[in-house]
Amino acid sequence: MTEAISMQLGGFLSIYLLLLVIAGIFTYCKIPQTKFLLLGTLQMTVQLIIAGYVLLYIFQNPSPIFVLTYLSLMVGFAVARTLRKNPWLNRKFKWITALSVIGTCVSITSFMLLVVIRKDILTPQYVIPISGMLVSATMNGATLALKSFKENLDSHKQQIEVLLNIGTPPDKILHPFVIQSLETAFLPTMNSMVGMGIIALPGMMTGQILAGAMPNEAVLYQITIMVANCTTVCLSSFCLLYFGARTLWNDRYQL
């Protein structure tokens, strides 16, 4: 780390002044979310400070146990959050969702470290931030995919019932909804990829540049991350929808 990143405490604290702007707008528009804004900011601050110190400790004492524990906690939270946002899932569907998220994150992170970056897979400086980005993208993708799938099911109840009654196999009935939901989950990632570099410098690249890395090198990392991101989102959403949808009917083809 270079000096570029160090910040003075007074300067840092002044960022919270900006919250007053948001609170002002909320009050003016009578949006009753000021409390949420303050609590949310507080929660983020505490979480990040703790994460910062925990990471510092792990980086200084790079033991596989610490790294693995950190990674499991991260993935665990992501899975729990995804499941909590989709309480309609049945037990099997929950397991499939969890396994899809975990499986894709683990395999794509391994690919990133072993094949692309070529570092030891448990080097905390690499595996933690990279899997962190992939896990959060996957979580958002999975949540979006499931939400959209459920909305599709609800808004097409009549179509589903009619098709079932005339003897259509359930996989054929649900297929268009799986595809639509996959697209919905995937589009934000694609869009952010297209806008990248012109509309905004992505977060990771910004971080690296602030920390003193050369922009052209930061770009390479960003590209690999973006592609990896797209892959995890697509793969995990596909797996959980494709296999998850199969839990919605039984051997008598009843939905």
Add this chain to the structure above:
Amino acid sequence: MTLITTKDLVFNNMIEYPDMTIEKGKMTFIQGASGSGKSTLFRLFNATINPSQGTIYYNNVDISTINALELRRKILLINQQVYLFDGTIADNFRQFHGYRGSTPPDETAMKEFLHIAAAPFTPEQDVARLSGGEKQRVFNAIMLSFNAEVYMWDEPSAALDSPTATTFFTRMKEYMAKHDKTTLVISHDDTLYPKFSDALIELKSRHEV
């Protein structure tokens, strides 16, 4: 000839059905107060739900041993709620047959089914501009084209005026008789039952049982 029989049929431990027999080639009306399990009976017959007790026999075979998809293609349930895809009437014929894995009828046959269903439209017409009743007629025409063995109509004339319903039932009954197909009907339209029924099954409401 007996086509469907039931024995000690109970759904959800709540609705108890009398043992019944349904004759092949006949039009049987199912009557009973609301909540007596008329629609539920149809769903039991096409195995989209399971009975909690008892057995349904189709051609003397316990339906729980028949592949449910095959069964639904033979014992067709026509929903109370009409559904059509976007596009023309012909598109809808093709779309539904595509889902079902059957060959859609050609244009002449489509016109014939539309005629039976009292739907005075050409296959090229877009369904978007049809009214609720017109959609129901088109939907009925498509259902007729599936060449099932048993047709279970759940309120097929709910959105039709009485003369149209009578026309549809006259032509439909004729078609069913000609092809030796069996028809089951649930209908609140009291003018239909005396004219068209060959047999009646009466279901008692729960508190009468």
